[in-house]
Amino acid sequence: MxxxxxxxxxxxxxxxxxxxxxxxxxxxxxxxxxxxxxxRDKEKLFMAVVRDLTERCNAGIFATFASFPDQPRELEADLIGFAVRMNQNCICNRDGRFLRKLIQTEGERYPELFAEWRDQGPGRTWPALAARFARLAHAGHLAVDDPDVAARQFLALANAELQTTFMLGGTPSEDEVLQSATHGVRTFLRAFGKRRSAAAVEKQALLASA
Amino acid sequence: MxxxxxxxxxxxxxxxxxxxxxxxxxxxxxxxxxxxxxxRDKEKLFMAVVRDLTERCNAGIFATFASFPDQPRELEADLIGFAVRMNQNCICNRDGRFLRKLIQTEGERYPELFAEWRDQGPGRTWPALAARFARLAHAGHLAVDDPDVAARQFLALANAELQTTFMLGGTPSEDEVLQSATHGVRTFLRAFGKRRSAAAVEKQALLASA
DNA sequence: GACGAATTAGACAAGACTGTCTAATTTTGT
DNA sequence: ACAAAATTAGACAGTCTTGTCTAATTCGTC
Structure with a gap:
């Protein structure tokens, strides 16, 4: 190591x-x-650790963003898949858990270091995710007015049932992640999904069975 | 002090x-x-602190639950008010911030202590909140299938825009809390609110003006 | 005012940790 | 194979912290 x-x-x-x-x-x-x-010393080592984790997490996040369903086949299933990947590859994995914990425990002690994290991390990833939802809305798959809000609410919903586990630093099981993502995405689509006309549903059913 | x-x-x-x-x-x-x-020693002192914070937070949470809109006049406004009170009195206040941080930083080191917290805190508060939403749904104000999921998603949505601030241990401004709660409740109601008929809306308007 | 209980300041031993230093050893590049 | 660079073990001073002890002082209560 x-x-x-x-x-x-x-x-x-x-x-x-x-x-x-x-x-x-x-x-x-x-x-x-x-x-x-x-x-040089303990503090420098600590800063190097945070920088390294931030970089690796960002890399993971953007890699996962690449799998965002820009042209969804089955919107619900595709978004659930994305939410699960987001959790498994960015939030529940080693780097994600470590970075979250370090920021929570030592964030107040190193303002400038964590200002840097804020700019490089959330400052870059949230707009990128919001842009995906904006595109999805523009393509007619969602009824979203504020993509920034929608992006935040999407992840909040996907993680809604994992909060207690996160608090204690634990790693949710695959099942828990899937459950939370499924419930979260369903609620998200109840709020922002477009009702498909009966004709569209029939057409899709025909296509699926063919 | x-x-x-x-x-x-x-x-x-x-x-x-x-x-x-x-x-x-x-x-x-x-x-x-x-x-x-x-x-007796540092560790005993620490445990006393966690017990005290857990008790005080629970008291605040149940006190706030008492203001849950069981018979809402204006569902959206009432739920936003409840979400704001929940944040201000239980999550953003001193006790809430402190307890969260202690659990996040030292939770893994004291398994039995935090098992106790888990039972006394989330283990008691989540079912209590879920019961409120179940009653609201039963009274016909919401279309909720799983009240436990709805309760978790309600708070997740209400806090969706405060996560980054929480991470760094900061206290969101009143405006931020209101914004997040407003957006969160609107999305919650888009997902779980019952569409009122035009007649019902007119009737309510009449009652309100009377 | 008097007596017992609680509190205080300060010294103290024992242990832990950081960061430096040195001298020996290993690794690397050529 | 050789020289330069990197790594190692270990000792070390200096600092800090915990938890105990003692003797003096303050507080509450009668």
């Missing part, structure tokens, strides 16, 4: 103050001196 | 490992020895 990975793990478990450099060195399989060679 | 209050404040700011008993004593305006007299 790399120094940064080991440090992320220990900082998350023990908090900044409780993290022990010797322990990080042990978990990373290097000597303490090597850590001090690469990163 | 009482010992427990000062301890809550310091534990939140610094984390368990980083919290300094001398600092807690100073902020509480007592000597360190007095703290050791009342609470």
């Amino acid at each position: 790399s120094i940064i990975d080991a440090a992320a793990s220990v900082f998350c478990r023990e908090g900044f103050a409780g993290a022990n450099i010797d322990l990080i060195a042990m978990e990373a399989g290097v000597s303490r001196q090597t850590i001090y060679n690469h990163h | 009482s010992i427990i209050d000062a301890a809550a404040s310091v534990f939140c700011r610094e984390g368990f490992a980083g919290a300094n008993i001398d600092l807690i004593a100073m902020e509480a305006g007592v000597s360190r020895q007095t703290i050791y007299n009342h609470h």
Whole structure:
């Protein structure tokens, strides 16, 4: 395991103050001196960890965005799939859990560092997701007035049933993720989905059975 | 400030490992020895803090539940008001912020303590809120199939726009809370509200003006 | 005012951690 | 194979923290 990975793990478990450099060195399989060679001190190491996690999470998020159903076949199923992927690849995975915890626990102590995270993370990802929903609405698949609000509500709904688990730092099971996403997307579509005419439904049923 | 209050404040700011008993004593305006007299050691003090916060938060939550619009006059406005009160009195206030942070930062370290919190907190409040929505649906004001899901989604929607602020431990402004609640309740009602007939709307308008 | 209980300041031992230093060893590039 | 660079183990000083102890002081109650 790399120094940064080991440090992320220990900082998350023990908090900044409780993290022990010797322990990080042990978990990373290097000597303490090597850590001090690469990163001047504990604080610099911590900042490197947050930067690394932010970058990796962003990469994961944008990769997942690429699978957004811009041209949905089955809107509900496609959005549920997207919500599940979002959860599994960006929110419930190691990097996501670690970054969330570090921001929650140490965010107030490092204002400028987390201002950077805010700009690079949510500041870039929310508009990108909102743009997807705007396109979906423009293509006539959704009745959305404010895409920014819709994007936030989409994820809030998809995660609605996972909050308690997230609180304690746990990882929801695949089933829980699927359940929450399914319920969330259904509610989302009850609010923003376009009622299809009876004719359209019949036509689709015919196409599906053919 | 009482010992427990000062301890809550310091534990939140610094984390368990980083919290300094001398600092807690100073902020509480007592000597360190007095703290050791009342609470055997740092860990016992920490547990007392979590228990106290859980109790106070629960009290606030149930007090706020009492203002749930069981017989709504204006469903949207009433639910927005409830969502705002929930946020201001239970989630954004001192106790709510502190308890959330302590659970997020130290939850994994004290499994049995936080199992207790889970039972006493979410385990009691979620069913209570779900029962309110079930009654509202039964009275014909909502079209809800699963009240538990609806309750979770209601709060998730009401807080959808406050997540980033919560992450960093900040307190959203009154305006932000109102905005988020308004958007959230509107979406909630688009999903679960019953379309009123034109006649019903006219009748209600007449009653209101009378 | 007097007596018992609670509180205080301060010293203290024991332990933990950070960050530095050194000298030896290993790895890397050529 | 050799030289430069990186890594290692271990010791070390300095600082901080917890939890205990003691003796003096204050507080509450009668």
